[in-house]
Amino acid sequence: MPPNERLRLCLSRSGHTLASLAEQVRTDPKTVARWISTGRVPHRRNAHAVARVLGVDVRELWPSLEQLRESGTGADQDLKSVHLQRSEVPIEQWRTMFAATERSIDILVYAALFLHEQIPGWNDLLREKAENGVRVRVLIGDPGCEAVRVRGEEENFGHGIQSRCHLATMHYRPLAVVPGVEVRLHSTTLYNSLYRADDHMYVNTHLYGVNAYGNPLLRLERTAPQGLFDAYAASMEAVWNDARPLEE
Structure with a gap:
């Protein structure tokens, strides 16, 4: 999968580092780095946590995540x-x-x-x-x-x-x-x-x-x-x- 340039740009604009973002969403900096470098889509909970910290809509970072929700899957994720x-x-x-x-x-x-x-x-x-x-x-x-x-x-x-x-x-x-x-x-x-x-x-x-x-x-x-x-x-x-x- 291609790198997630949207996430890279939003992270840069926010002033956060890999480490500080990882701390905010309670994960490992290496995991955040993989989300960027490999384009991997994180678990929904982590995705929304990242979006809240960066102050953006989660659809801007991972459009496919919300497409899955709109198609009717994951309605009970809460x-x-x-x-x-x-x-x-x-x-x-x-x-x-x-x-x-x-x-x-x-x-x-x-x-x-x-x-x-x-x-x-x-x-x-x-x-x-x-x-x-x-x-x-x-x-x-x-x-x-x-x-x-x-x-x-x-x-x-x-x-x-x-x-x-x-x-x-x-x-x-x-x-x-x-x-x-x-x-x-x-x-x-x-x-x-x-x-x-x-x-x-x-x-x-x-x-x-x-x-x-x-x-x-x-x-x-x-x-x-x-x-x-x-x-x-x-x-x-x-x-x-x-x-x-x-x-x-």
């Missing part, structure tokens, strides 16, 4: 793995995902007390991220709303979910005064709990009558616009816009 139950994912894996965040953390849940119960210093982690410039947004269920009451009945949990939502408000209230952190209450029917850290996301689906920890979990990674990742992200934005701030 989906990286599926777990039968949320509890199958080790808690350290959750912590690692959020600890690596550099831009934004978004959480849409009713309570998700496991974050506070199983991740030591969860509030401290969010506070530290906010202090380092990460935008942190948390949506928790309004304990008094109808949707939360109904979910408790569906899961044969009575007032348990309402109590857990109330406890979540107590956990997150100290963060309401931290610059860079916003906590809101929502009253929507929660079709999926969403946990986003930059371009990574866990989607905890909800089966009727089953507690969240026993429901399937999807692991997504944003590889292209208008994919599964963006669809779930848009869902959270809609809930966020209708939610109200948690009072201090």
